[in-house]
Structures are given as structure tokens and as C-alpha cells.
Amino acid sequence: MQITLKIDGQEKTFSNDFVKARVFRNALKMNEKMRKEGNDISVETFDEMIGFVVNVFDNQFTVDDIWDGLEAGKLQDEIMRVFNSVLNIGGLETKPAVSGEEGK
Numbered sequence: 001m002q003i004t005l006k007i008d009g010q011e012k013t014f015s016n017d018f019v020k021a022r023v024f025r026n027a028l029k030m031n032e033k034m035r036k037e038g039n040d041i042s043v044e045t046f047d048e049m050i051g052f053v054v055n056v057f058d059n060q061f062t063v064d065d066i067w068d069g070l071e072a073g074k075l076q077d078e079i080m081r082v083f084n085s086v087l088n089i090g091g092l093e094t095k096p097a098v099s100g101e102e103g104k
Contacts, residue, residue, distance in 0.1 A: 001085050003053070003078065005061060005069030012069075014060045019089050023056055027086040046079075053082045 004013045030052055033045055050066050061069075070078055 001056070001082065003057060003082060005065050007061070007065055007069050012061075014057050016057045016060075019056065019086055023052075023086055024089060026052060026055070027083060030083070031087065049079050049083060053079055056082055056086060 001017070001019065002013055002015045004011050006012075030045075030049060033048075034041060037045060047063075050063050053066060054061060054063055066075075066079075
């Protein structure tokens with residue numbers, strides 16, 4: 001798995017080819033929280049997701065490196081790409097939040 005960030009004006013690519021089982025467990029917990037929030041993900045949850053990405057890559061960069069190193073328009077997609085990659089390693093996929101129409 002890789003992520004590319006712009007740090008000090010240069011693009012730097014970070015890799016992690018070993019995702020710990022604990023990271024997968026944390027992804028499950030984060031997925032549960034996100035499903036409860038649905039389409040209205042809180043700033044706190046988004047901050048936690050960015051911290052999660054830093055952890056996935058064994059702290060090779062900081063939360064601030066992500067905030068300052070990714071384009072705003074690509075931030076959410078990139079965070080979700082890493083998050084979904086971790087869940088897929090464990091054989092799971094994220095599912096979109098269920099609308100209020102369930103059970104009707």
C-alpha cells in the first residue's frame with residue numbers, strides 16, 4: 001500500500017507492505033463509527049481517520065503532513081482508499097450508510 005504526500009514542496013511516496021492485524025481491528029471500529037454517522041461524518045471522526053492513516057503507515061509521516069500534503073479535493077478519496085484497502089486485506093468491504101428508507 002502506498003500514499004503520496006507533498007512535503008516541503010516535493011512529492012514523497014510512503015509504502016507499507018505489512019499491515020498489522022491491530023490496524024485491521026481499528027479499521028473495523030472506525031467503520032462501525034462511520035456507519036452510525038452516515039453521510040454526516042463529524043470533524044472528530046475525520047480527524048480520527050487521518051490519524052488512522054498515519055498509523056497504517058507506521059508513523060512515517062504526521063497528521064499535519066496529510067493535512068498539508070494532500071490536495072483538498074483529493075483528501076477524502078485518499079483517506080477512504082487507504083481505509084478500504086485495510087478492510088479488504090481482512091476480506092471485508094465498506095458498505096454505504098443505509099438511508100432512512102430501510103425496512104419499508
